[in-house]
Amino acid sequence: MKLSGGVEWALHCCVVLTSVREPAPAARLAELHDVSPSYLAKQLQALSRAGLVRSVQGKAGGYVLTRSPALITVLDVVEAVDGPGPAFVCTEIRQRGPLAAPPQACTAPCAITRAMAGAEAAWRDALRSVSVADLARDVTSDYGPGALAGISEWLGAAEA
Numbered sequence: 288m289k290l291s292g293g294v295e296w297a298l299h300c301c302v303v304l305t306s307v308r309e310p311a312p313a314a315r316l317a318e319l320h321d322v323s324p325s326y327l328a329k330q331l332q333a334l335s336r337a338g339l340v341r342s343v344q345g346k347a348g349g350y351v352l353t354r355s356p357a358l359i360t361v362l363d364v365v366e367a368v369d370g371p372g373p374a375f376v377c378t379e380i381r382q383r384g385p386l387a388a389p390p391q392a393c394t395a396p397c398a399i400t401r402a403m404a405g406a407e408a409a410w411r412d413a414l415r416s417v418s419v420a421d422l423a424r425d426v427t428s429d430y431g432p433g434a435l436a437g438i439s440e441w442l443g444a445a446e447a
Contacts, residue, residue, distance in 0.1 A: 288410055293368045296322055297330040298422065301364060303442070304340065305356045305423040306435035310349030311442050319438065330368055337367035356423060362414035374410075375403035 300316050313331055317324040331350055334340040339359055340350045352359065377400040381388045396404070426434055 288374045288407070290365060291369050293326070293330040293333070294365050296320060296327055297334055297364050297368045298361065298419075300327070300331065300350070301334070301339065301352065301356070301359060301419045302422045302426055303435070303438055304350060304352045305419060306439040307351070307442060308439070309347060309443060310343040310351050312349040315442050316350070319442065333368045334364065337363065339363060339367055352419075356419035359419040360415050361417045361419070361422070362411055364419070365414055373404075374407050375400075377403075 299320055300311075303316065303319065304311060313328050314324055316331070317327040320327070331340060331342075335342055335350075338353055341353050342348065342350055377396065379393060381397055382390060382393055423435060
């Protein structure tokens, strides 16, 4: 399954937001990840529309998670950014062409649709089983206990 780059950016932002005490400005998040501020802003807006982050206005404004990172799944972020629709959409190709099957012979999903639906269900279950808190723990495990603290400190340094 191919996901947009915005999913990666949104997930990284959610993980970073687990480490901050104050709202993280979108511009600083974009700078931290060396990504386009305008494109990242669209991802943050998508997360906000989905209720995963909220924007705090004002001089010390920015973004914060709306709930515990343990309650935000990777699937929540994927669906916020790329939408909840299926990755595979059957177009009933078996009903086209010179040997087309008649509609009455196509009342059940074909083998290809069943295989793709099964794969998508497994993929969604896997993403649903991983939370943003899990990702943050993995970052700490991969890069050491100071990794997220250093990011939090760097984000706050611009505000001082």
